[in-house]
Amino acid sequence: MGELKPDQSQGNVNVTLGPVEDALGEFANTEFPCPLCGAGLPIRASKRKKPYCTCNLCGVQLFVRGKDGIERLKEMAGAGILVCSKEESASHGLRLYNRLQQLKIQRKELAWKQGIIFEDKALSDAIQILDAEIEKIEGELARIAAKNKGKNEK
Secondary structure, eight states: OOOOOTTSOOTTTTOOOSSHHHHHHTTTTOEEEOTTTOBEEEOEEOTTSOEEEEETTTTEEEEOOSHHHHHHHHHHHHHTOOOOBOTTSHHHHHHHHHHHHHHHHHHHHHHHHSOSSSOOHHHHHHHHHHHHHHHHHHHHHHHHHHHHHHHHHO
16 A cells, blocks of 8 residues: 655645534534434534534444535535435334334344243343334324324315
8 A cells, every 4th residue: 555645635634623613613503314214413523523423323423524525514504405304204204114114123033032931031121122112113103194194184
């Protein structure tokens, strides 16, 4: 591998946005859509004062490091191009449905691991937590569907 020579451009190396407060000024109240689920992720500043966001649901973490990328993010945030799924939208309903399917698969796998004669208490607790999350998401889907049905009947 070649080394960076001093005469080569190093424009994207150690790019920072200044103090943390200044770094988030342009991105205040701006969300970046998760590439997997579409949820709106708040843009934060890393310890190097570069924009990043994290989707805890999907486990995705995005860092924007180079000058060109940071500039493009600023332009998109300023122009309102970044579109995230909203709480009552169809994409939010699809995201909830996808999460529900993931949880059901995980529950099925854990239930299969659970012994018939000798019960693993920790595994039973994990299954119970999954059941509660499944119930919560099913309730949220039902609530959104009922709310949208009411809007459509008006």
